[in-house]
Amino acid sequence: MRVTTNLIYNQNLRSIDTNQGNLVDIQQQLATGKKLLRPSDDPVGAAQVILLTEELDKITQYQRNNDLTSNALEQQETALSSINDVINRARVLAVQSGNGILVAQDRNAIGAEIEQIRNQVLGLMNTRNASGEYIFSGYQSSSQAFEFNPSATGEKVSFLGDDGENHIQISDNVKIQRSSSGKSIFQEVFARLNFDVTAQSAGVSVETANIDEQGTFDSFHKQNFDPVNAANNQYRFEILAGDQISVTNVGTGNVVSTQPFESGEPLRFAGMELNFTGTVGDSLDINLNRPEKKNLAETLNDMFIALTSDSISEADFVKSIDNTLVGLDNGLEKLSLEVSSIGARLNIAQSVKDANLDSEIYLQSARSSIEDVDYAKASTEFAKQETALQAAFQSFPRVANLSLFNYIS
Numbered sequence: 180m181r182v183t184t185n186l187i188y189n190q191n192l193r194s195i196d197t198n199q200g201n202l203v204d205i206q207q208q209l210a211t212g213k214k215l216l217r218p219s220d221d222p223v224g225a226a227q228v229i230l231l232t233e234e235l236d237k238i239t240q241y242q243r244n245n246d247l248t249s250n251a252l253e254q255q256e257t258a259l260s261s262i263n264d265v266i267n268r269a270r271v272l273a274v275q276s277g278n279g280i281l282v283a284q285d286r287n288a289i290g291a292e293i294e295q296i297r298n299q300v301l302g303l304m305n306t307r308n309a310s311g312e313y314i315f316s317g318y319q320s321s322s323q324a325f326e327f328n329p330s331a332t333g334e335k336v337s338f339l340g341d342d343g344e345n346h347i348q349i350s351d352n353v354k355i356q357r358s359s360s361g362k363s364i365f366q367e368v369f370a371r372l373n374f375d376v377t378a379q380s381a382g383v384s385v386e387t388a389n390i391d392e393q394g395t396f397d398s399f400h401k402q403n404f405d406p407v408n409a410a411n412n413q414y415r416f417e418i419l420a421g422d423q424i425s426v427t428n429v430g431t432g433n434v435v436s437t438q439p440f441e442s443g444e445p446l447r448f449a450g451m452e453l454n455f456t457g458t459v460g461d462s463l464d465i466n467l468n469r470p471e472k473k474n475l476a477e478t479l480n481d482m483f484i485a486l487t488s489d490s491i492s493e494a495d496f497v498k499s500i501d502n503t504l505v506g507l508d509n510g511l512e513k514l515s516l517e518v519s520s521i522g523a524r525l526n527i528a529q530s531v532k533d534a535n536l537d538s539e540i541y542l543q544s545a546r547s548s549i550e551d552v553d554y555a556k557a558s559t560e561f562a563k564q565e566t567a568l569q570a571a572f573q574s575f576p577r578v579a580n581l582s583l584f585n586y587i588s
Contacts, residue, residue: 224549258315294482326339340361368475418442478503482499
């Protein structure tokens with residue numbers, strides 16, 4: 180094979196270009212810390228890096244969602260804890276106001292504090308986050324959750340939001356409830372279960388008809404109330420011969436109970452206390468009231484009105500206090516359940532956050548093993564390529580001078 184002068188020059192030029200290119204690539208790897216400078220360097224590895232980067236970006240978004248959710252839940256927990264504290268204070272005042280030795284001035288003083296508590300609860304129920312959104316308005320977060328109108332007919336506190344509950348994704352498989360509607364927490368609080376005297380014989384005179392044991396009555400009411408057939412909620416107390424009285428369900432005709440009776444003496448049945456007079460054949464009908472729900476702030480407002488009213492009777496005042504205590508207790512139970520739910524969601528959020536952190540570390544390690552440069556190896560390769568380039572530079576002039584003309588001369 181005859182080696183021409185052009186071939187020698189071209190071959191050496193290609194060698195120098197190749198060595199320079201290799202040296203530049205290694206220098207870029209050392210400068211960037213990445214050994215994959217272009218997809219062609221490692222097509223399979225480049226594809227894996229893209230997938231791993233997408234997973235890491237997704238985890239970053241999940242962690243951001245997690246932080247936002249945790250902050251929102253902690254704010255709700257703080258608001259609910261504050262409401263719980265002031266409601267407990269209102270309950271203490273309700274019990275205190277039931278003291279028979281208090282005069283009107285004392286009740287007015289308690290009423291003034293109850294008014295402040297009512298306003299504080301309304302303010303907390305309208306809590307807003309850093310973005311100005313009402314956290315208890317459901318999906319209508321731009322609108323105030325609750326409005327108080329003392330001149331309104333009927334209920335004074337109205338709910339302006341909806342029952343929407345926002346959920347947010349914090350991992351591939353976990354979506355967590357970020358907010359709860361104030362409708363379920365504050366609006367739908369069961370009021371005191373009660374009954375009314377609906378009919379009585381001409382010879383019957385009722386002195387008192389009230390609930391003596393609320394827990395016993397609540398159990399009876401829950402077991403026997405019929406939301407469909409109103410007649411099944413009516414009970415007739417009929418005086419029998421031999422100082423007996425029968426209790427019959429009007430709708431079904433079933434005799435529920437038969438017990439001793441003395442006219443003018445208290446009769447106790449299913450937590451109710453009835454004191455009436457009558458003779459054999461006389462009867463008294465009661466009706467179990469339909470369960471009602473009342474806003475927690477509405478209950479406080481009713482208590483305020485009862486405490487500051489100059490015309491309320493003592494019997495109605497006692498009934499109002501009883502209604503308030505049951506309403507506040509039911510409200511406290513609602514608050515407790517929601518705080519427990521928030522605590523459980525915060526635990527889930529923290530657990531998922533820790534799992535995401537573990538996944539992030541693993542994915543970063545996997546990506547690093549594919550694309551990050553080995554500095555020791557790259558430094559050695561750089562020195563090798565540098566030596567090769569210097570050798571190419573130094574050897575080319577000597578090879579170029581080995582021509583027939585030089586030999587002849």
